[in-house]
Amino acid sequence: MKLNEKFVISINRELGSGGRTVGELLARRLGVIFYDKALIKALTKKYNLSVEEIERLKGTNHSWWKDFVSHLTPFYDAAKSEFYRMENVHDKTQQVTSEEVFKVETKILKEIASAESCVIAGRSGFFVFRSHPNHISVLIQAPIKSRIERVMAKQNKTAPEARELIELVDAMRENYINRYTGTSRYDTRNYDLVINMDGLTENDAVDIIMQYIEKHQ
Numbered sequence: 001m002k003l004n005e006k007f008v009i010s011i012n013r014e015l016g017s018g019g020r021t022v023g024e025l026l027a028r029r030l031g032v033i034f035y036d037k038a039l040i041k042a043l044t045k046k047y048n049l050s051v052e053e054i055e056r057l058k059g060t061n062h063s064w065w066k067d068f069v070s071h072l073t074p075f076y077d078a079a080k081s082e083f084y085r086m087e088n089v090h091d092k093t094q095q096v097t098s099e100e101v102f103k104v105e106t107k108i109l110k111e112i113a114s115a116e117s118c119v120i121a122g123r124s125g126f127f128v129f130r131s132h133p134n135h136i137s138v139l140i141q142a143p144i145k146s147r148i149e150r151v152m153a154k155q156n157k158t159a160p161e162a163r164e165l166i167e168l169v170d171a172m173r174e175n176y177i178n179r180y181t182g183t184s185r186y187d188t189r190n191y192d193l194v195i196n197m198d199g200l201t202e203n204d205a206v207d208i209i210m211q212y213i214e215k216h217q
Helices: 019-030 037-047 051-060 065-069 073-087 098-114 142-153 159-181 203-214
Strands: 008-013 033-036 118-121 134-139 193-196
Touching: 008 019, 019 118, 019 203, 051 065, 098 118, 134 203, 142 159, 159 193
Parallel strands: 008 118, 008 134, 033 118, 134 193
Antiparallel strands: none
């Protein structure tokens, strides 16, 4: 991967693995913007975007994406909090994703990557950017014990509640990937780098990714 050209690093992660924090720290280390699915969901919800609407915006305003992003800061944190609250509700109906929404999310991800270098954490990044000429894909995993402990601490849940949530989210994410990409998110062939967080800190994981990047420049 060439750091002197536009690049995208996609991070797939298991709930409770610390993968989102790894993505944020990595983006900070590289001096680029970090995007996660909370932001993508917030974008589609706030602006009611469709693939056709995105194309219309592109046709009328060549700098539409930069203008778009410049207006995100005031509501992003609130939208992110609401998204994670909804994500943690034990109601499968909250996780239903239509094919149109998947297409819109894919379109937005590609627009992000075409506009700037970035780190993106999301369920389908490895698939969306599989043909990108300057992309690496990373999977962050962790032992179930540490995942449970992290979810307990982050979300104030009991051990049984944390395990139940992890199993629910794991199943939903796997179903999502399988439905829209025809593969499994656990298939290591989808990734350039797979990191098991057992015994590692988030900064350790960032160091590993940076070493990989430096070796493959």
